[in-house]
Amino acid sequence: MSVLIFKVILIVIIFLISLGLAAYATYGERKVAAFLQDRIGPDRAGPFGLLQPIADGVKMFLKEEIIPTVSDKFLFILGPSLFMVTALMTSAVIPWGTPMEFGGVTYHLQVADINIGILYVLGVVSLGVYGIMLGGWSSNNKYALLGAIRASSQMISYELAMGMSVIAVLLISDGSLSLNAIVEGQKGLNWNVFYQPLAALIFIITAFAECNRTPFDLPESESELIGGYHTEYSSMKLGLYLFAEYINMFISSAIISSLFFGGYNFPGLEYLQTVLPTNLVSLISFGAFFTKILFFIFFFMWVRWTIPRFRYDQLMRLGWQVLMPLAIINVLITGAVVTFFGN
Amino acid sequence: MTSDIVFFLLAAISVFTALMVVFSKSPIYSVMWLIACFFSIAGHYVMLNAQFLAIVHIIVYAGAIMVLMLFTVMLLNLNKESEPHKSILSKSIGIITGGMLFLVLLAAMRSTQLGPYSAPETTDVGFVQKVGMKLFTDYLLPFEMTSVLFIAAMIGSVVLAKKERNI
Numbered sequence: 084m085s086v087l088i089f090k091v092i093l094i095v096i097i098f099l100i101s102l103g104l105a106a107y108a109t110y111g112e113r114k115v116a117a118f119l120q121d122r123i124g125p126d127r128a129g130p131f132g133l134l135q136p137i138a139d140g141v142k143m144f145l146k147e148e149i150i151p152t153v154s155d156k157f158l159f160i161l162g163p164s165l166f167m168v169t170a171l172m173t174s175a176v177i178p179w180g181t182p183m184e185f186g187g188v189t190y191h192l193q194v195a196d197i198n199i200g201i202l203y204v205l206g207v208v209s210l211g212v213y214g215i216m217l218g219g220w221s222s223n224n225k226y227a228l229l230g231a232i233r234a235s236s237q238m239i240s241y242e243l244a245m246g247m248s249v250i251a252v253l254l255i256s257d258g259s260l261s262l263n264a265i266v267e268g269q270k271g272l273n274w275n276v277f278y279q280p281l282a283a284l285i286f287i288i289t290a291f292a293e294c295n296r297t298p299f300d301l302p303e304s305e306s307e308l309i310g311g312y313h314t315e316y317s318s319m320k321l322g323l324y325l326f327a328e329y330i331n332m333f334i335s336s337a338i339i340s341s342l343f344f345g346g347y348n349f350p351g352l353e354y355l356q357t358v359l360p361t362n363l364v365s366l367i368s369f370g371a372f373f374t375k376i377l378f379f380i381f382f383f384m385w386v387r388w389t390i391p392r393f394r395y396d397q398l399m400r401l402g403w404q405v406l407m408p409l410a411i412i413n414v415l416i417t418g419a420v421v422t423f424f425g426n
Numbered sequence: 427m428t429s430d431i432v433f434f435l436l437a438a439i440s441v442f443t444a445l446m447v448v449f450s451k452s453p454i455y456s457v458m459w460l461i462a463c464f465f466s467i468a469g470h471y472v473m474l475n476a477q478f479l480a481i482v483h484i485i486v487y488a489g490a491i492m493v494l495m496l497f498t499v500m501l502l503n504l505n506k507e508s509e510p511h512k513s514i515l516s517k518s519i520g521i522i523t524g525g526m527l528f529l530v531l532l533a534a535m536r537s538t539q540l541g542p543y544s545a546p547e548t549t550d551v552g553f554v555q556k557v558g559m560k561l562f563t564d565y566l567l568p569f570e571m572t573s574v575l576f577i578a579a580m581i582g583s584v585v586l587a588k589k590e591r592n593i
Contacts, residue, residue, distance in 0.1 A: 155452075155454070158454065197477065198477065198553055198554075199477050199478055199481050199554065202478070202481045202482070202485065203481055205485055205489075206481050206484045206485045206488075206489060209484075209485055209488070209489025209490065209493075210484075210488060210489055212493055213461075213493070213496075216493070216496055216497075216500070220454070220496075220500045228500065231500070232497065232500070232501070235493055235496075235497055236497075238493075239490060239493060239494075242489075242490075260554055
C-alpha cells in the first residue's frame with residue numbers, strides 16, 4: 084500500500100466523519116437545547132429521534148429551490164459552495180492520532196504535515212468570510228447584506244486576537260508551526276493549556292466568533308435580521324450554510340484540542356505504546372482525540388443555550404479593547420519569560 | 427519537466443486572471459478575479475520553496491485586504507445609473523501616472539536575467555525560522571522602519587475616523 088493510496092483513504096474517511104458528525108451535531112444540538120430547557124427534543128423519527136438528521140437532510144433536498152430574480156445567480160450559488168469548501172479544507176493539517184504501521188511502513192494519520200500548519204489554518208479561516216459575504220450580497224436583500232457586513236467585520240476583528248494567542252503557544256513549543264510538532268510537544272498531561280491559560284481562553288472565545296456561534300451570532304441574529312446572510316436561501320443551499328456551520332464547529336474543536344489540550348495525547352500513552360500493537364494504540368489515541376473534540380462540540384452547544392447574544396458595539400469593544408490588548412500582553416510576557424528564564 | 431508545466435500553467439492563470447480584473451464589467455467580479463490572481467501568485471511562491479511567504483500572502487491579501495475591498499464595493503452599490511462620471515482631467519492624470527509606473531517597471535525589468543527557471547537548491551529557505559533570522563539580523567532596520575510606517579498609517583486612520591465624528 085503506497086502512501087498516496089493511504090492518504091486518499093484518509094481524506095475520504097475524514098470527509099465522511101466530518102459530514103456524519105455535522106449531521107449528528109444538529110441532532111445533538113437539539114437534544115442539548117431540549118435538556119437545558121427541560122424539554123424532550125426530537126423523538127419521533129426512529130428510536131430517541133436518532134433518524135431525525137436523515138429526515139432533515141431529505142427534507143432539505145426535496146424543498147423547492149428559489150433564486151431571487153434580481154440577484155446575481157452565479158455568485159448566489161458560489162456563496163454557500165465556497166463556505167462549505169473552506170469549512171472542509173482546514174481538516175488537512177490536523178494530526179488525528181499516533182502513526183499507523185502496515186508491513187513495516189509508517190503512515191501518519193495526517194493528510195499533510197506542512198511546516199506552516201497553523202498559518203494554513205489561519206489562512207483558510209480568513210477565507211471563510213467570502214462565502215458569507217458573497218451569499219449576503221448576491222441575495223439583493225438589505226437584511227442579508229447587513230448580516231454579511233456584520234459577519235465580515237466580526238471575522239476580521241477576531242482573527243487578529245486569534246493569531247496573537249497562537250503566537251504565545253508557538254513561543255513555548257520551540258517555534259515550530261507544524262500542528263504535528265505542537266501536538267508531539269504535549270506528551271502525557273504536558274498540555275499547553277496549563278502553561279498558556281490566557282491564550283487558550285482567548286483562542287476559544289475567538290473560535291466562537293469565527294464560527295458565528297452564540298454569543299457571537301450577530302450575522303444571523305433572527306430577532307433583528309430575520310436570518311441574516313442566508314435570509315433568501317432555500318433548499319439545500321440553506322442546508323449547506325447550516326451544515327458548514329457544524330463542520331466549522333467540529334474543526335475548531337479539533338484545532339482547540341490539538342493546540343491547547345494535547346491533541347491525541349493522554350496520560351499513559353507511552354506505556355500503552357510499549358505493551359500494545361502500534362495500530363491499536365493509534366486507534367486508541369484517535370479515540371482520545373475524538374473524545375476531546377466531542378467535549379468541545381458539547382461546550383459550543385452548552386454556551387449557545389446559556390449565554391445571550393452580544394450587542395454589536397459590545398462585540399466590537401470586546402474584540403478590539405479587551406481580547407486584542409490581552410493577547411498582545413500575553414505574547415510580551417511569554418516572550419520575556421522564555422528569553423530570561425528559558426523554558 | 428513537471429515543474430515547468432506547473433510554472434507555465436500558473437503563469438497563464440496569473441496573466442488571465444489579472445486581465446479579467448481589468449476587463450470585468452462588475453466590480454464584484456473584478457475583486458473575485460483579483461483573489462484568484464493572488465492565489466496563482468501564492469502558487470509561484472510555493473514553486474520557489476517559499477511556503478511561509480505564500481501563506482502570508484494569502485492571509486494578508488486574500489484574507490484581509492480583499493475582504494475590505496469587497497466590503498467597500500458592496501456598500502457602494504455601483505450600477506449603471508450611479509456610475510461616477512470621470513472628467514477628462516482625471517482620465518489624463520490616470521493615463522500619465524499609469525504610463526510612469528510602466529516606465530519604472532520597464533526600467534527595473536531591463537536588467538533582469540532571462541535565464542531558465544529554477545527553484546533554490548535547499549528546500550528550507552522559505553521556512554519561518556530562516557525568514558525570521560534574516561529579518562531580525564540582516565534586515566533589522568528596514569523591518570523596524572516598516573513597522574513605524576504601519577503605526578503612522580494606523581494613527582492616521584484613527585485620527586481621520588475621530589474627525590468625522592465631531593462634525
